[in-house]
Amino acid sequence: MTENLECPYCHLEETDRDPLGGWIHRDEHWLVGQGPADTTMPGALKITSRRHFIDFAEMTAAESASFGPLLTRLDTAMRAGTDAERVHLVSTRDRVQHFHAWLYPRPASHLLRGTAFLNAPQRSDPADAERTARAIRDHLRR
Template identity: 70%
Template sequence: MSDCPYCEPPAPEFGGWVHEDENWLVAHGPAATTMAGALRVTSRRHFTDFAEMTTAESESFGRLLTRLDATLRAVTDAERVHVVSTRDRVPHFHAWLYPRPAHHPLRGTAFLDAPQQSSPADTEKTVHVIRHHLAEGRTAAR
């Protein structure tokens, strides 16, 4: 769709895509509004809801979330990785992964509701480690 900003997304900050395949693009979120390690998974094909996924998209999404969850817990101080997908502001399928550090005082939706930010330098460093971890295949789906 020509009016959808996620159908032809601009190149992401911090050195490009963290992961890309035939179904998904993964980028780090903006440092001004996310903690280091926060990732957005966006579908390549335009659709909005889980029920609209093809079988291949659904299966690959599950495998990708497994890899990203394990990677974020390994390379950040994440005790949990929260997955959020509302698709209200941009009606194109996308999901956010927010690593919650073990030492963070907030849990659950209180953590998700709290303001987040990171420095561009910390974000760049984290993205580099995430890419390296994924490239080494340490978190391949079983």
């Protein structure tokens, strides 16, 4: 597995800092966990590649083939585990140059839509974030 010794995302599982509520999904290509409570809403998930690469075009055939089905499964589980009407996908890879993508659940009741929703400040109570992460993981396992 390619890794970069300087990259914090290459060593996520080696730290004692599992995401809130634990890992929602782990396989040979991807790690998925709830985002930090101080910057994300409950149910906001980060998908991180296990192998060090930055852009979609650098995915192996196996990574590429597994990414779409993973998104489908996560979208379904997020809708079931939250009151999300939409699940927004964002992946810039500018701050940490290691492939990762964010999934943000937008509730039907939220007043903002699209990029206005994504640009709005997000925070969550850690207990709510953990509870939501567990609910999403439970739906994903079904």
